[in-house]
Amino acid sequence: MSRRIVAEFPFVERFDEVAAGLPGAGLDWLDALRRDSLDAFNRVALPSTRVEAWKYTNLKDLAKTPFDIAASPEGDSPFDLDGIRAGGPGAGRRLVFVNGRFDAGRSRTGPPSEGLAVLSLGEALRSRARVVRPHIERLSSLEDEAFLALNTAFMMDGCVIVAGDGVTIDRPVETVFVNDARSPTSVHPRNLVVAGAGSRIALTETHVGAGPSEYWSNPVTEIVVAASASVVHRKIQRESRRAYHLANTRVTLAERGTYRAFLMSVGAGLSRCEIDATLEGEGADCRLDGAYLARDRQHTDITTRVTHAGSGGSSRQAFRGVLDGRSRGVFQGRVSVRPDAQRTDGHQLNKTLLLSNDAEIDTKPELEIYADDVKCSHGATAGHLDELELLYLRSRGLGAEEARRVLIRAFVAEAVESVEDGPFRDRLDAEIDDWLSREPPADAEAGA
Amino acid sequence: MLEIRDLHVRVDEREVLKGIDLTIARGEVHAVMGPNGSGKSTLAYALAGRDGYEVTGGTVRYRGADLLALSIEERAREGLFLAFQYPVEIPGVAGTTFLRAAVNARRRHRGERELDAMQFVKFVRGKQAELNIPDDMLKRPVNVGFSGGEKKRNEVFQMALLEPTFAVLDETDSGLDIDALKMVANGVNALREPARSMLVITHYQRLLDYIVPDRVHVLAHGRIVKSGGRELALELEREGYGALTAAEAA
Numbered sequence: 282m283s284r285r286i287v288a289e290f291p292f293v294e295r296f297d298e299v300a301a302g303l304p305g306a307g308l309d310w311l312d313a314l315r316r317d318s319l320d321a322f323n324r325v326a327l328p329s330t331r332v333e334a335w336k337y338t339n340l341k342d343l344a345k346t347p348f349d350i351a352a353s354p355e356g357d358s359p360f361d362l363d364g365i366r367a368g369g370p371g372a373g374r375r376l377v378f379v380n381g382r383f384d385a386g387r388s389r390t391g392p393p394s395e396g397l398a399v400l401s402l403g404e405a406l407r408s409r410a411r412v413v414r415p416h417i418e419r420l421s422s423l424e425d426e427a428f429l430a431l432n433t434a435f436m437m438d439g440c441v442i443v444a445g446d447g448v449t450i451d452r453p454v455e456t457v458f459v460n461d462a463r464s465p466t467s468v469h470p471r472n473l474v475v476a477g478a479g480s481r482i483a484l485t486e487t488h489v490g491a492g493p494s495e496y497w498s499n500p501v502t503e504i505v506v507a508a509s510a511s512v513v514h515r516k517i518q519r520e521s522r523r524a525y526h527l528a529n530t531r532v533t534l535a536e537r538g539t540y541r542a543f544l545m546s547v548g549a550g551l552s553r554c555e556i557d558a559t560l561e562g563e564g565a566d567c568r569l570d571g572a573y574l575a576r577d578r579q580h581t582d583i584t585t586r587v588t589h590a591g592s593g594g595s596s597r598q599a600f601r602g603v604l605d606g607r608s609r610g611v612f613q614g615r616v617s618v619r620p621d622a623q624r625t626d627g628h629q630l631n632k633t634l635l636l637s638n639d640a641e642i643d644t645k646p647e648l649e650i651y652a653d654d655v656k657c658s659h660g661a662t663a664g665h666l667d668e669l670e671l672l673y674l675r676s677r678g679l680g681a682e683e684a685r686r687v688l689i690r691a692f693v694a695e696a697v698e699s700v701e702d703g704p705f706r707d708r709l710d711a712e713i714d715d716w717l718s719r720e721p722p723a724d725a726e727a728g729a
Numbered sequence: 730m731l732e733i734r735d736l737h738v739r740v741d742e743r744e745v746l747k748g749i750d751l752t753i754a755r756g757e758v759h760a761v762m763g764p765n766g767s768g769k770s771t772l773a774y775a776l777a778g779r780d781g782y783e784v785t786g787g788t789v790r791y792r793g794a795d796l797l798a799l800s801i802e803e804r805a806r807e808g809l810f811l812a813f814q815y816p817v818e819i820p821g822v823a824g825t826t827f828l829r830a831a832v833n834a835r836r837r838h839r840g841e842r843e844l845d846a847m848q849f850v851k852f853v854r855g856k857q858a859e860l861n862i863p864d865d866m867l868k869r870p871v872n873v874g875f876s877g878g879e880k881k882r883n884e885v886f887q888m889a890l891l892e893p894t895f896a897v898l899d900e901t902d903s904g905l906d907i908d909a910l911k912m913v914a915n916g917v918n919a920l921r922e923p924a925r926s927m928l929v930i931t932h933y934q935r936l937l938d939y940i941v942p943d944r945v946h947v948l949a950h951g952r953i954v955k956s957g958g959r960e961l962a963l964e965l966e967r968e969g970y971g972a973l974t975a976a977e978a979a
């Protein structure tokens with residue numbers, strides 16, 4: 282078996298035609314970058330399970346699906362945002378993207394404000410190319426990574442937040458990605474967050490699926506945290522069960538910058554969320570938490586890479602998962618400490634609750650430590666519901682199903698506890714309740 | 730109230746109870762004593778319906794019905810209560826959430842209106858004071874980080890809230906200091922009434938000074954080897970189980 286899976290996606294073959302309709306078409310630098318990225322993708326191709334980092338996540342079904350990109354907007358999507366629980370309460374800024382395109386009608390970019398720009402990538406490429414270009418070029422030149430390259434080649438609309446030094450956003454910016462696919466389509470949203478020195482930003486990403494078809498979402502989010510800035514980034518992945526969701530988040534932190542992420546992964550037939558954070562400056566602080574819930578034949582992969590390059594940094598990761606049916610979870614967490622990153626504190630924990638004997642979790646922690654004054658740890662557990670705990674609850678009159686739900690909820694609640702924002706925590710609670718009460722759907726799934 | 734006939738229970742391929750006969754009438758309190766490993770907790774778990782405690786023979790009738798045909802929760806809703814020898818810690822589940830779910834399950838079963846959070850707080854207030862259960866203990870996850878004595882007090886507190894018809898107390902006195910023992914005994918005695926029966930498992934005759942039993946049974950090697958009035962407990966305290974269990978083994 283080869284290390285590469287060569288796929289013949291219609292949208293890749295139709296690059297010239299497709300690219301002409303994408304944001305920023307006609308900008309020389311971007312046209313060239315898209316083409317270079319396409320070449321890079323064609324060179325590296327999709328990774329097979331022979332590639333160590335993809336050992337547990339098999340892309341062969343994705344490779345077989347004839348994904349395309351729709352030539353023009355398919356007209357108004359009929360869904361209603363509240364109906365699909367895609368937004369939080371309140372009247373903060375909200376950017377909605379439907380099938381990779383900015384939906385101005387459903388968005389609220391808010392009044393212009395001093396030192397702060399919140400806008401779609403398409404708009405940013407028109408009005409602020411000077412600000413976004415260096416970031417997009419830098420990220421794209423970093424490595425030959427299939428999904429990053431593909432995203433750059435077919436980069437669609439996304440959210441751009443640029444906060445000047447010292448700027449604080451009081452309400453999180455909400456971004457909503459709705460996929461309403463009628464035929465096998467791929468979307469490649471590209472987000473960029475630039476937090477100036479001392480600024481404070483919060484954003485929420487929600488990915489939902491509404492349409493009847495299989496689709497593939499391949500979002501890339503770049504986050505640049507300047508000195509002493511703080512970025513809080515929360516994400517709910519609730520794609521349809523027919524979806525492939527392969528997301529990449531790339532974060533860099535300057536000195537004393539902080540990044541807090543919470544990821545809830547409940548949707549998609551096959552998903553992989555990669556978070557890559559580099560603590561470049563001294564005393565940077567990164568915290569990645571999350572929960573994954575899967576059942577039936579869902580496959581959910583969380584892969585993190587935290588690189589400590591500056592000294593005195595700290596990173597914490599805690600992910601909890603609940604797997605039912607024949608679902609499979611993957612947690613790969615790598616913490617690298619470079620030689621200069623003395624006094625690093627890096628901790629990682631992964632706990633999984635297995636609700637059936639057919640569910641499976643593969644956990645692979647990796648510590649690569651090249652400095653000597655370092656405190657690093659990792660831990661992983663996987664287990665079933667405790668028989669005595671169930672007995673205790675039932676012996677007090679709780680029904681067998683209720684007792685199970687109480688214990689599952691309690692298990693996940695410990696992951697959600699770290700979320701300080703009340704309204705968002707309520708949304709997470711609603712997701713958990715919804716998951717617990719949902720009957721397994723009868724429809725076929727991606728990756729199944 | 731409860732009638733156990735020739736009960737055989739197997740745990741992990743091993744027959745632990747080898748024919749128990751025990752009848753507890755309405756309003757009576759019976760004590761069960763016996764050496765470690767004799768099967769006392771096994772009897773308690775079998776009555777509660779724990780998985781893996783396989784009844785291989787015999788019958789248990791509870792208020793005229795077949796207890797063994799009911800699920801764990803049905804037994805509880807029918808008024809059976811087990812105070813665990815080792816109360817279980819449940820991380821992530823707040824005490825009040827758990828207690829309210831339990832109380833409401835029982836109320837639903839009786840056709841009574843469920844209590845909302847506010848009504849529940851009022852409902853528990855009085856019982857909290859009796860058993861010295863501070864608010865903080867109810868906010869914490871169930872039994873997590875509780876001392877041994879706190880866990881036992883919490884069991885009796887739950888019993889007071891659920892007002893069972895038949896209660897099994899498995900070594901609820903173990904690990905209690907003198908004051909806590911009195912508190913627990915008072916809590917139990919407050920629940921004594923003609924319509925309620927209890928089975929009190931203990932190693933110490935001291936508890937029986939406070940909770941005076943109608944009958945005392947000695948369980949050894951999975952059988953009841955002797956039964957008597959409360960003076961039997963004093964006799965055991967003086968002479969130990971040696972003579973009884975030797976006779977049984979012979």
Ligand SMILES: Nc1ncnc2c1ncn2[C@@H]1O[C@H](COP(=O)(O)OP(=O)(O)OP(=O)(O)O)[C@@H](O)[C@H]1O
Pocket residue numbers: 740741743745763764765766767768769770771772814
């Ligand atoms: N899950 C189990 N697997 C195997 N053996 C068990 C199990 N549970 C109980 N036993 C055995 O059954 C016997 C009776 O145990 P039980 O807990 O009923 O004793 P007990 O009378 O309550 O003792 P103690 O006074 O120490 O509480 C013991 O020999 C014990 O080892």
Ligand SMILES: [Mg+2]
Pocket residue numbers: 769770771814899900
């Ligand atoms: Mg015992």
